[in-house]
Amino acid sequence: MEVHFRSITIVCNEKHSVEHIQRNDCFFRLSPSDHFPPYMQHPQMLEYLEMYAEHNHLLKYVRFETTVLNIARSNTHYKDGTWVVNYRTKSDPSQQEEIFDCVLLAQGPHARKNLPKWPNMENFEGRVIHSQDYKDFHGFEDAVNVVVALTYISTRRGSWVVSRLGARGIPIDMQFTTRFLRSYLPCLVPQSILDWLGESKLQSRFDHAKYGLIPKHRLSQQQVTMNDELPGRIICGAIIVKPNISYFTPNGVIWEDGSTTQPVDNVILCTGYRPTFDLVEDGKLIRVTENKSCLYKHMYPAELLCGGDFDLNNKLQAPKAPSLAIIGLVHASGAITSVVEMQARLFFHYFCGDLSGQQPELKPWLSPRYTFQLDYMAYMDEMAGVVGCLPKPWEYMLRDWRLAFSLIFKANLPYIYRLQGPHRWDGAREAIIKAEQRTDRGLKNL
Numbered sequence: 001m002e003v004h005f006r007s008i009t010i011v012c013n014e015k016h017s018v019e020h021i022q023r024n025d026c027f028f029r030l031s032p033s034d035h036f037p038p039y040m041q042h043p044q045m046l047e048y049l050e051m052y053a054e055h056n057h058l059l060k061y062v063r064f065e066t067t068v069l070n071i072a073r074s075n076t077h078y079k080d081g082t083w084v085v086n087y088r089t090k091s092d093p094s095q096q097e098e099i100f101d102c103v104l105l106a107q108g109p110h111a112r113k114n115l116p117k118w119p120n121m122e123n124f125e126g127r128v129i130h131s132q133d134y135k136d137f138h139g140f141e142d143a144v145n146v147v148v149a150l151t152y153i154s155t156r157r158g159s160w161v162v163s164r165l166g167a168r169g170i171p172i173d174m175q176f177t178t179r180f181l182r183s184y185l186p187c188l189v190p191q192s193i194l195d196w197l198g199e200s201k202l203q204s205r206f207d208h209a210k211y212g213l214i215p216k217h218r219l220s221q222q223q224v225t226m227n228d229e230l231p232g233r234i235i236c237g238a239i240i241v242k243p244n245i246s247y248f249t250p251n252g253v254i255w256e257d258g259s260t261t262q263p264v265d266n267v268i269l270c271t272g273y274r275p276t277f278d279l280v281e282d283g284k285l286i287r288v289t290e291n292k293s294c295l296y297k298h299m300y301p302a303e304l305l306c307g308g309d310f311d312l313n314n315k316l317q318a319p320k321a322p323s324l325a326i327i328g329l330v331h332a333s334g335a336i337t338s339v340v341e342m343q344a345r346l347f348f349h350y351f352c353g354d355l356s357g358q359q360p361e362l363k364p365w366l367s368p369r370y371t372f373q374l375d376y377m378a379y380m381d382e383m384a385g386v387v388g389c390l391p392k393p394w395e396y397m398l399r400d401w402r403l404a405f406s407l408i409f410k411a412n413l414p415y416i417y418r419l420q421g422p423h424r425w426d427g428a429r430e431a432i433i434k435a436e437q438r439t440d441r442g443l444k445n446l
Contacts, residue, residue: 149270158215212241321350334376389421
């Protein structure tokens with residue numbers, strides 16, 4: 001279906017839903033509507049984004065139907081941190097140029113399809129597509145479909161499969177994203193034991209090894225797969241789990257265990273994406289190798305910190321913080337919306353001088369490459385600590401015990417980072433305290 005947002009057209013599958021409960025998958029200062037279900041479908045998520053844009057009067061700042069062609073440091077960049085942006089618009093296809101004080105690249109990690117190759121793949125007579133090109137089931141009925149990733153489903157590495165529903169039907173996000181479980185308990189119990197407990201809980205639902213889904217990594221080492229239907233479809237034969245593909249034949253595939261599937265009509269590659277930043281100085285400023293990149297705090301390019309804007313040897317008169325940052329280039333164990341908002345707050349906290357002119361520390365910024373995988377709560381708390389909006393639950397024990405209890409033992413909702421500090425929100429406490437009630441209300445409105 002096509003959903004129109006002013007001048008933007010978004011194509012999505014209306015039956016799919018987001019992977020995190022609405023109270024987590026939202027921005028800090030606007031709660032989703034109570035009539036939305038706990039796990040919003042794509043049109044409802046789009047409606048929420050429209051509400052947020054209109055609530056904050058953002059539309060007047062957006063240039064629609066504009067294609068950015070290139071971003072590069074200006075001739076005066078080392079003095080004022082400015083950037084040259086080349087672009088064209090739908091109404092005027094000629095290339096235009098404009099100077100900006102700062103640039104936030106918010107394309108995330110899904111820039112380029114990851115298209116692995118297998119032997120003899122070019123001779124396969126069926127259709128091979130990436131999941132990005134899959135919109136609905138039309139054209140795949142009454143066919144043998146191989147889905148590579150995690151019909152025939154080929155699991156390249158396996159995955160821990162988590163249901164959206166926890167105990168008593170409560171959304172899993174509301175139960176297991178608490179500060180006690182994710183922050184305090186790991187300080188008391190070794191991570192290996194916590195992994196074992198979590199894996200045992202998932203195994204009690206279904207044996208991942210028997211279903212051909214057992215991964216080689218521990219529970220905390222990679223993102224889980226959130227899916228309620230997969231075990232049921234496997235057990236009734238609607239999905240057949242296979243190992244990775246060994247090679248293709250003209251009309252089928254040979255698996256790594258030596259078995260064969262013929263004929264095969266379609267191969268759908270759910271193999272993810274590769275981030276790329278060719279838009280910025282032809283990809284030379286921000287280099288990505290095997291999903292790793294030199295980005296401080298998963299945001300700031302290393303070259304702008306050493307040998308660039310902060311080149312102490314050349315004593316360049318640079319701005320007090322880099323004027324370019326990457327937003328959303330993370331695979332967090334939580335909702336991405338709150339992460340990108342906190343990244344934006346951190347960027348402007350530095351850029352606008354809220355640190356009283358304090359220069360960022362250079363030494364921590366020169367550490368080795370980071371992967372894009374990170375722990376949601378630890379990352380959010382680290383950024384919030386810099387911005388000055390990280391609440392300390394113990395400080396609320398005597399003056400507001402209900403809030404303190406919610407901060408420790410209830411879901412770590414985005415609103416907690418608006419309780420105090422810059423740009424605090426007066427409605428944050430109520431949004432935290434009444435989160436479960438509003439989630440229940442969403443069930444009754446289905």
